[in-house]
Amino acid sequence: MKTRDKILLSSLELFNEQGERNVTTNHIAAHLAISPGNLYYHFRNKSDIIYELFQEYEKLVDFYLDIPEGRSMTLADMMFYLESVFDGLWNYRFFHRDLEYLLDRDPRLRSDYRDFTDRCLAAISRIFEKQEDAGIIEPQPESLRKAMSLNVWLVITNWMAFLKTAHAEKTSASLTIHELKQGIYQVLTIEVPYLTPAYREQVMVLREQYRPTMPEPLPGEAVSLTDAGNSDVSGVS
Amino acid sequence: MKTRDKILLSSLELFNEQGERNVTTNHIAAHLAISPGNLYYHFRNKSDIIYELFQEYEKLVDFYLDIPEGRSMTLADMMFYLESVFDGLWNYRFFHRDLEYLLDRDPRLRSDYRDFTDRCLAAISRIFEKQEDAGIIEPQPESLRKAMSLNVWLVITNWMAFLKTAHAEKTSASLTIHELKQGIYQVLTIEVPYLTPAYREQVMVLREQYRPTMPEPLPGEAVSLTDAGNSDVSGVS
């Protein structure tokens, strides 16, 4: 693997684990056992590394949220979107943590991120529409759908911060992808009141499998339950 | 005013305007035209300043969210809670921006903040219960109320970050309390489907007055409309 790619990979890993603020170019170079000079040969500065990582993240989520226009939506589709988006969030989780600072530092990033948000909001709205078309939720006026989509986005992007801050003891580093995916429970909560009688029970059962194990998951037990929940997903349609 | 208090006040102001990350003890001292040594005479370090500011914030919000048990809840009460909480958020807005970092740095803060979150969530739940009692929203099972309260909390605490990141051009500094309070529209969106016929219209009208002026408010026009909305609040009951 090329040094350039190793720098990106290590940066992502260190940013995710320790937070972008706590990781300097020196740390990245040291972690790779290369000289700082070498790092600066490949990247002009830390901002450029972050910008490339964002572009990866963006590409990934855009890929996940590419909603096919042809066929109608199933529950399995919906769960897949949710699982995927939370996967993306997990793999680039450093990003939302210091988002405001990063956008203040890099105008390209600010502008790109704005567009990214718009695309995500549009995709969420489209998913709601297709759920209406499929008879999963009751049809709603455009304006309500818009406001609901925005709430979904706020819940998705803030769920991780909530987990990392609402638990004492636990330093913000220790967090599992399972806990993160419990955010799906919160997202589905938003559409609970709109479910049609035909689908209500099914969605409620799906949702239950992501129920957050508050306030502190017991080491083995609760986790395996969530595991079962996640692998069930593909069995629904 | 005592130097110690001036330090707290200036710190809050600078943190809010520029972000905690961009404000050093040197900046604070310079802004007050005192020496760094003097600052360190009053506070052991930046963390201690932040911790005291948090305690002010906590006290303020606890005061706002003290739900009287005696009488039943009116719409005006509800709007007052919302307005107050967003006021608190505005006055200490630096805090949520770098929350994760701050909690990683100060165990006291982490522990206190956890308790603070729990109290806020409990208060939000209680507000929902009292709205049920008052016939404003339909009664819901405890577990749904819990999940809704958490969503409300996520929306409230993340609304500002959304505003600061979803608008391009606009640097994250320029943000008004009016825009922030448009978060009330998003919070009320969560309870829209649960409104009783008796109150539905009234709440929808109230909510409409906070509707976010996306994507970019025209300089004069849109703002004055929101202005009218906010001052109408006390007229409802």
Next chain:
DNA sequence: ATTATCTATAGATCTATAGATAATGC
């Protein structure tokens, strides 16, 4: 006497570059 303040600075980083050297691809 005690409290508040200032000056000066040590020590720790961090960023980013210049310039030398090594490795690689024609």
Next chain:
DNA sequence: ATTATCTATAGATCTATAGATAATGC
């Protein structure tokens, strides 16, 4: 020849303290 890498370092901060000096309250 070009690309990749290293060494060494300048310059910019920032935190936090020691020690001197000024102001204040009995």
